[in-house]
Amino acid sequence: MALDIRLRELSDGEMGILDLMKTLSDKYGMDKPFNDEELFDDIVALTYPEIRTFLETYVSGSTPIPYDEFFAKVGLEEAETEVNTGYFIKGQTPYIDGDPATKELFFRENIEFNSFLEKLGVEGGDVIKSVNGEEYNVQNVYNLIMKAESWKEGEEVSFVVMRDGEELELTATTAQPTDTETTLTEKDLPESSEEVKLRNAWLKG
Secondary structure (H helix, E strand, O other), X not given: OHHHHHHXXXXXXXXXXXHHHXXXXXXXXXXXXXXXXXXXXXXXXXXXXXXXXXXXXXXXOOOOOOHHHHHHHOOEEEEEEEEEOOXXXXXXXEOEEEOOOOOOEEEOOOOOOOHHHHHHOOOOOOEEEEEOOEEOOOXXXXXXXXXXXOOOOOOEEEEEEEEOOEEXXXXXXOOOOEEEEEEEEXXXXXXXXXXXXXXXXHHHO
């Protein structure tokens, strides 16, 4: 992606990574391999001298690609947006996990919880013993997830969890859980700006 953007930038939108790959395929192919030591020279010869700096910095070098800089070139920026989640799952990512050996169900550690779980006061590693008086473990976890889908807004729910060997009761009032996620958004730029022109060449060229 970064190389594609850099090629589009240097060629005024005319050349991208697919063009480079096609040219390399024409020179080499199934029956003619390239020499590793000569590949950078070949790429630079087919593109621009500045591409050598890119390759030696980010490909053979140890410098991480500064994605923010490349996104800025095409008028994009990262932004935090609020999204709705389930009570126990965000998209395909669960907030809970289980131990097959002990059958214990617990809240995952080192992740950000949604607004409901934050309000409930759970902590990573808390073992779920029961919810609204019903016991849960890995064997009936899907019952818990499905039952939570039927919770009505404003309903009080009660969790019993084990934390550091101590049994705790946590209560909260249900509401639509939300979480934040980082997304790429387009900057508010005129269509005539260099960033928008480069983005259109990069995405549509």
